Amino acid sequence: MKCKKCGGVAVIGMRQHRLALCAEHFVEWFVSYTQRAIEKYRMFGTDDQLLVAVSGGKDSLALWDVLSQLGYRADGMYIGLGIGGDDGYSAASQLKAEAFAEARGLTLHVVDVKQTYGQSIPELARRTRRGLKPCALCGLVKRHIMNRVAYEGGYDAIATGHNLDDEAAILMQNALHWQTGYLARQAPVLPSVGQRSLTEPRLARKVKPFVRLYERETAAYAIVRGIDYIYDECPHAEGSKTIFYKKLLNQLESRSPGAKLSFYLSFLKVKREGLLAVREKALELHDCQNCGQPTTAPELCAFCRLWEQRE
Numbered sequence: 001m002k003c004k005k006c007g008g009v010a011v012i013g014m015r016q017h018r019l020a021l022c023a024e025h026f027v028e029w030f031v032s033y034t035q036r037a038i039e040k041y042r043m044f045g046t047d048d049q050l051l052v053a054v055s056g057g058k059d060s061l062a063l064w065d066v067l068s069q070l071g072y073r074a075d076g077m078y079i080g081l082g083i084g085g086d087d088g089y090s091a092a093s094q095l096k097a098e099a100f101a102e103a104r105g106l107t108l109h110v111v112d113v114k115q116t117y118g119q120s121i122p123e124l125a126r127r128t129r130r131g132l133k134p135c136a137l138c139g140l141v142k143r144h145i146m147n148r149v150a151y152e153g154g155y156d157a158i159a160t161g162h163n164l165d166d167e168a169a170i171l172m173q174n175a176l177h178w179q180t181g182y183l184a185r186q187a188p189v190l191p192s193v194g195q196r197s198l199t200e201p202r203l204a205r206k207v208k209p210f211v212r213l214y215e216r217e218t219a220a221y222a223i224v225r226g227i228d229y230i231y232d233e234c235p236h237a238e239g240s241k242t243i244f245y246k247k248l249l250n251q252l253e254s255r256s257p258g259a260k261l262s263f264y265l266s267f268l269k270v271k272r273e274g275l276l277a278v279r280e281k282a283l284e285l286h287d288c289q290n291c292g293q294p295t296t297a298p299e300l301c302a303f304c305r306l307w308e309q310r311e
Helices: 023-040 058-069 089-104 113-117 121-127 134-153 164-176 180-185 215-224 241-255 259-272 302-308
Strands: 012-014 019-021 049-053 073-080 108-112 157-159 205-207
Touching: 012 215, 019 023, 023 058, 023 215, 049 058, 049 134, 058 073, 058 089, 058 215, 073 089, 073 113, 073 134, 089 108, 108 113, 108 134, 121 134, 134 157, 134 302, 164 180, 164 215, 164 241, 164 259, 241 259
Parallel strands: 049 073, 049 157, 073 108, 157 205
Antiparallel strands: 012 019
């Protein structure tokens, strides 16, 4: 397989684009493709200060690398969930994130959930009255902490490494069950709004610059760029519905190259043209009496209620 641009040895073939590229031209294409997505969906500008949610995995570290190459002001944030104990998954992921930042002279904020709030995510899950699984708490905790750090640090947006495979799998899951509320909110940019028209500075804008890139492309980019990332999946992800839908979409993609991209982009087009109209209740936000973050609850936000539920 030869590079379409220079005729050299290609490191990746992308059937959906009918394109094969060598290492040099693939990196060039990958960075440019990301920039085009940033511009197309008006995610942020050169004057914005970005906070990259870093997990230690290929997608988030590749995103931080690309944003740095493009000249954006981007700091990282790692949230230590305490999964696997002192020498387990979270600890290993943090080491990857810290090594990446140190090697490139980048700023990384680290928030250790247990040190900050008293319990790790697995410990909290075991001690809640409902006996929730760690996955049920993970998203809530991370969103709260990301919003807090972004607001306190004066960041304009939070950038996450969600790729096309992530978005297509979530879209399939929501479409199969007609989760209209989730479908209405799924987008490359999640604005910082409360009542859909009022900007709420304490709810950070969230952006997904890799939204049109396949997972195998971000993995190839990380390898070509020599990014050392954690290969293991979170141990609690085993059996998740998202992974199941990813496998289904991979089967479809193998028979019809470009199916995932077409599926997701067609969905965005339908939304843009107003063909997916969902009525949503206006959200009246209040300040949480404990942490001060906006919430629809009259007293404590979901995050603070979570810690109140401990046995």
